Amino acid sequence: MSKARPAPEPPQPLSPLVDAHTHLDACGASDAAATAAIVDRAAAVGVGRVVTVADDLEAARFAVRAAHWDERVFAAVAIHPTRANSLDESTRAEIESLAADPRCVSVGETGLDLYWPGKLDGCAEPAEQEEAFRWHIDLAKRLGKPLMIHNREADADLLRVLHAEGAPETVIFHCFSSDADMARKCVDAGYVLSFSGTVSFKNAKALREAATLVPPELVLVETDAPFLTPHPFRGAPNESYCLPYTVRALAEVRGESAEDLAAATTANAERVYRLS
Incomplete structure (x- = not known):
């Protein structure tokens, strides 16, 4: 049995x-002290604020609590597309209440995930995901908050639903992982792409x-932590x-300085998030 890799060394601050x-x-992070410890480690290398996201x-509930525990933390709340079959009436009411909290800066992550149906027990079917996605789009528009999208193997369907429903003023494709064609379509629509x-x-x-x-x-x-740790970790x-590891890698790809990109x-x- 292989051992888990150790945590990366802190990067040079950026x-x-x-x-x-x-x-x-x-x-x-399960309480205020653990939350502060994670954010303190981030702040030590220049990452002064974070958006913690619900699935x-x-x-x-945790995300909103954490955002009230620490002024450097902001929340985003939604039901992940793979769990869209849990979005019953009472869950919708509570998500709406949490999303309206002043410390919540986005409705997300929502969207479509066409990779997991049929592979993951209990995963929401595509039709259930789409219905939940439409509800989250409406919620973001009613609250006037950005919509944060999870997209896995669903480029065409996501764009179709956004067009049909009418996208909110601000749309963020979290962990953008599509190709140049999709990037062009998103840019043309004015969507924000998070890497x-x-x-x-x-x-x-392609990415x-x-x-x-x-x-x-x-x-x-973004980090999408604890997932998607950058190379060479x-x-x-x-x-x-x-995060500075990712920013430096992205800056190199884009041919610009890491400081300018930061x-x-x-x-x-x-x-986008109207951070204060």
């Missing part, structure tokens, strides 16, 4: 940065090409403090 999408609860109801550690993977040629096509004002950076646990993505996060 400031300012905002982790546009992480999961503090999945990184081990089920309990995670949504994670996958952009540092040398075999992610790396797509990353060069996005104008600076439509780029965010792939397979190790990820955390918000690792400044641009931070300004974008402040604008």
Whole structure:
């Protein structure tokens, strides 16, 4: 049995940065002290604020609590598409209440995941996912908050639903992982693309090409921690403090300085999420 890889060494600081999408609860934050410890590690390398994202109801409750525990933390709440079959009337009511909280800056992550149906027991079927996605789109529009999208093997269907429903003013494709054609369509629609550690993977040629096509004002950076740890730490646990590794990799792909990219993505996060 192979041992888990150790946590990455802290990178050289790069400031300012905002982790546009992480999961503090999945990184081990269960209370205010543990939350502060994770954010302190991030702040030590320049990642001064984080958005912690829900994928089920309990995670949504945690995200809002964490955002009230620490002023450097903001929340995003929704039901993940693979769990869309849990979005009953009472869950909808509670998600709506949590999403309306002033510390919640986005409705997400929602969207479509066409990879897992048939592979994962209990996974919501595509029709259930689409119905839930439409509900989240409406919620984001009613609350006037950005919509944060999870997309796995669903490019055409996501664009179809967004067009049919009418997209909110701000749409964020979290952990953008599609090709140049999809990037162009998103850019043309004014959607924001958030890049994670996958952009540092040398075999992610289509994604790396797509990353060069996005104008600076439509780029965010994220960890999606504890997942998608950037190269050369792939397979190790990820955390918000690792974000500078991804930013430097993305800057190299885009042919710009890491400092300029950090400044641009931070300004974008402040604008998109209305961070204070």
